[in-house]
Amino acid sequence: MEQLETSAPASTLTPHATSVVVWDVPSAVVPGERFRIRVGVKCADECRLVNHEFGIYDDRATQVAGGALSGQLWPGTTGLYVADVELEAPAGEGLFAWSVRIPSTPPGAGLPGAEPGAGIPHAESSAGFGVRVVSQPExxxxxxxxxxxxxxxxxxxxxxxxxxxxxxxxxxxxxxxxxxxxxxxxxxxxxxxxxxxxxxxxxxxxxxxxxxxxxxxxxx
Ligand SMILES: [Zn+2]
Missing domain, CATH: 2.60.40.1120 (Carboxypeptidase-like, regulatory domain)
Known part of the structure; x- marks a missing residue:
């Protein structure tokens, strides 16, 4: 049985702004190495962000990985939701500009569970990070x-x-x-x-x- 919302129709809602941060990026990786980064997303209105999907894109704007926020709040913050992502380093050496992008979510896109913020549209945002691939040990x-x-x-x-x-x-x-x-x-x-x-x-x-x-x- 569906619950009816008493608030304004979803289509008239202004999307909340979001921001993305990336940390725990290794200072260098060797070619082809698997490594992990941590992605955090925050809604300007501090919605609880659960199941929000994001993509990781390489320097050619090709999606190389994806993930979804688990709803785990980063300790000491008021609205930063995090996910760990495993990535594979490029096969060649160099410094590569990669990015994390969280796409906009349309109104009503929230999943069942009626979390606060579910169904509220969110604007897209992205953040860049560098992947430094170094030569094999010498x-x-x-x-x-x-x-x-x-x-x-x-x-x-x-x-x-x-x-x-x-x-x-x-x-x-x-x-x-x-x-x-x-x-x-x-x-x-x-x-x-x-x-x-x-x-x-x-x-x-x-x-x-x-x-x-x-x-x-x-x-x-
Ligand atoms: Zn929000």
Whole structure:
């Protein structure tokens, strides 16, 4: 049984403005790599956006992926609804201008469930982001992770130089083949403060990461 709306006919409604943001885009990916980005969409009137579809378009305006908002509100925001999307990097190197586009939704396009905002028309919006595809790894980077205080090796520490990642062995050493370039190195281990360092890789190199133990709250 359908419920009748008592508000103005849908056709006379002015579409709400929407805005799209994209984040968690990797700083670089290797050719053909699968990677994830996060898409957020907000209605200017803060409608709850559920099942709103969006498309991801490459530099030739070809749709390469799509998705729909789950209705999950991004924590700390009043109306930003998010979705994770998995994408595949282009096969060639370069910086590619991709975009996310949320099409306009006509009046009455809301799905059953009568969410606030369902059926209200929304204007289209889009946002661009860059996909940097780098050559295959050519430099060997060695990372030695140690406890800052005791200088003992830290095994099992997670090492990230996006898009590359590794885990240290029992000697506290991780080795990664990376493309030449500028990265931010992160080394993390349970109970330690994450170590971060900008690194400029031009050749094989070794870096030492000294991690300090996280402060433990004092007991009363
Ligand atoms: Zn709205």
């Amino acid at each position: 430099c060997l980077v060695t990372i030695e992770a140690v406890d800052e205080a005791t200088q003992t090796p830290l095994s099992g520490a997670r090492v990230v130089m996006h898009p590359y990642r590794a885990v240290t062995d029992e000697r506290g050493v991780a080795m990664m083949r990376v493309a030449k370039g500028t990265y931010r190195l992160f080394v993390s281990q349970t109970r330690y403060v994450t170590f971060g360092l900008p690194v400029d890789v031009a050749a094989d190199m070794t870096t030492r990461a000294e991690l300090s133990v996280e402060p433990v709250p004092e007991r009363n």
